[in-house]
Amino acid sequence: MKELMKGNEAFAEAAIRAGCRFFAGYPITPQSEVLEYLSRRMPEVGGVFIQSESELAGISMVYGAAAAGFRAMTSSSGPGYSLLQEGISYIASAELPCVVMDVMRYGSGLGDIFTGQSDYWQAVYNGGHGDYRTIVYAPSSVQEMADLTVMAFGKAEERRNPVTILSDASISQMMAPVELPAMACHDPDAPAWALKGKGNGHFKRHTSVMYYMNEYDGYVRAKYEKIEKEDQRWESLETEDAEIVLVAYGISSRICEEAMRSARAQGRRVGLIRPISLYPYPVNAFDGLAPRAFLSVEMSALGQMARDVALACGMRAPVYSMLGGTRLYSCSDVEARIGEILGAAHGAF
Amino acid sequence: MSDVVCSGFGGQGMLTAGLILARTAMILGKNVTWIPSYGSEMRGGTANCNLKISDFKIGSPFVTDIDILIAMNAQSVDKFMPMLRRGGLLVIDAALCGASFRGDIRIESVDATGIAERSGNPRGANACMLGALAASGALFGRDETRGGMTAFFDSKGKDSAKNVSCFEKGFELARNLQGAPAWT
Structure with missing residues (x-):
């Protein structure tokens, strides 16, 4: 039976069903429904909900809960997500699992509360200091929000690394029918890393300093190489015969899919690659494709993802950008841009 | 495919009207998205979904060409009427009847605010508007919409009887102010 839920609510409920029993965070638009929902729901399942005094305190509490073996998470939006970065770096360095959601709104500083995709660089290329990456999933529907949240908890434990859900105001504020996952149990005493007090057991420690480990450089490199090799996720639509391949994630991918279907109906050969994991970037999706052009479409004024598209396709074809920001492009804007590029590409031949 | 905008003053229940239609659509097995406008609106400003x-x-999920516009204040008519498709449907509160409208759209009117007040349920004006929408035949029928409304209020643990009563009155008392142009 499906429920009608906001993306934010689907995230919160899916986390509960994945066995998450610890949330600490601070409200911020357009993410506040997560706290509203969990403040009621967490006590029902015997979990801990804390509205922390700041984002920095919240992520530090998540660090502690993760060290004790709990499935733990926090969520925020741009300005608050910046404050989480120090803690994320510590958790990544200590190799503990956790889930962090950033619901992107547009802009730097306080910016605006309207939808945007301008935290790409921050989420995908480490907002915090040091040699780490976080695995980043970008949902494009309320259903996928629920599914990826469950997957995120599993992946975080499998890789002993924070996983970021990079949502945006549209996907998080949108309501749609969702099939929720079944309730799963998580035993916080089960993970090998769970600290419970030494007692008669052996000594365990979590630390973000690395002078306890030999060959750290090779170790950390191998860890992320494995993730890059094995954890790519994407959806390809009608790319095989495409003259132009759109590349977009989150809310932009929905607009692009509509533009693609409309262009196909008019006989234009348009395809779409929708990255689901932004780190690792799904470079394998570009294997064997030889369109006349790629078009990266994102709601950022500076083209944050476009260079990843260029790297992924090896510049076998020109990579164009369609950019947004304070203005939300529509399906017809994307179609017009496709027409411009194909016109120019034909002219060039 | 129906692209719908529900718009009015904050508190007039237009976001809820949209949620009721979304739930009705879900019950009928349709795909549906609902997204609210939110942002730095002033108190008393316009809210829409x-x-x-x-x-x-x-x-x-963003609507650019509107099939059905449910508007409860003049600002909403001004803002969204230009986005209605030719032959699209505008459902208005009868208080707005005096305004000037495009000639190439259908208009269904109901005294939603008055009916709701006389029913002792002033917050039921949105249910009256949904009654008028059902009467127009443009989206869901009477039974379907009533079912969606009941399911919506049940899910909130609220009694829907008063709102269903407003819905029924809206259905009965709605009138077609302007028919579809012959060419549609």
């Missing part, structure tokens, strides 16, 4: 209902996969 975008609704897409389809048998097919829905792309952007």
Whole structure:
């Protein structure tokens, strides 16, 4: 039976069903429904909900809960997500699992509360200091929000690394029918890393300093190489015969899919690659494709993802950008841009 | 495929009207997206939601060409009437009847605010508007919409009887102010 839920609510409920029993965070638009929902729901399942005094305190509490073996998470939006970065770096360095959601709104500083995709660089290329990456999933529907949240908890434990859900105001504020996952149990005493007090057991420690480990450089490199090799996720639509391949994630991918279907109906050969994991970037999706052009479409004024598209396709074809920001492009804007590029590409031949 | 905008003053229940239609669509097995406008609106400002209902996969949740506009204040008519498709439907509160309208759209009117007040349920004006929408035949029928409304209020643990009563009155008392142009 499906429920009608906001993306934010689907995230919160899916986390509960994945066995998450610890949330600490601070409200911020357009993410506040997560706290509203969990403040009621967490006590029902015997979990801990804390509205922390700041984002920095919240992520530090998540660090502690993760060290004790709990499935733990926090969520925020741009300005608050910046404050989480120090803690994320510590958790990544200590190799503990956790889930962090950033619901992107547009802009730097306080910016605006309207939808945007301008935290790409921050989420995908480490907002915090040091040699780490976080695995980043970008949902494009309320259903996928629920599914990826469950997957995120599993992946975080499998890789002993924070996983970021990079949502945006549209996907998080949108309501749609969702099939929720079944309730799963998580035993916080089960993970090998769970600290419970030494007692008669052996000594365990979590630390973000690395002078306890030999060959750290090779170790950390191998860890992320494995993730890059094995954890790519994407959806390809009608790319095989495409003259132009759109590349977009989150809310932009929905607009692009509509533009693609409309262009196909008019006989234009348009395809779409929708990255689901932004780190690792799904470079394998570009294997064997030889369109006349790629078009990266994102709601950022500076083209944050476009260079990843260029790297992924090896510049076998020109990579164009369609950019947004304070203005939300529509399906017809994307179609017009496709027409411009194909016109120019034909002219060039 | 129906692209719907519900718009009015904050507190007039237009976001809820959209949610009721979204739930009705879900019960009927349709794909549906609902997204609210939110932002730095002033108290007393306009609140609206975008609704897409389809048998097919829905792309952007944002409505650009409106099939059905449910408007409870003049600002909403001014803002969204230009986005109505030719032959589209405008459902208005009868208080707005005196305004000037495009000639190439259908208009259904109901004294939603008055009916709701006389029923002792002033917050039921949105249910009256949904009654008028059902009467127009443009989206869901009477039984379907009533079912969606009951399911919506049940899910909130609220009694829907008063709102269903407003819905029924809205259905009965709605009148067609302007028919579809012959060429549609």
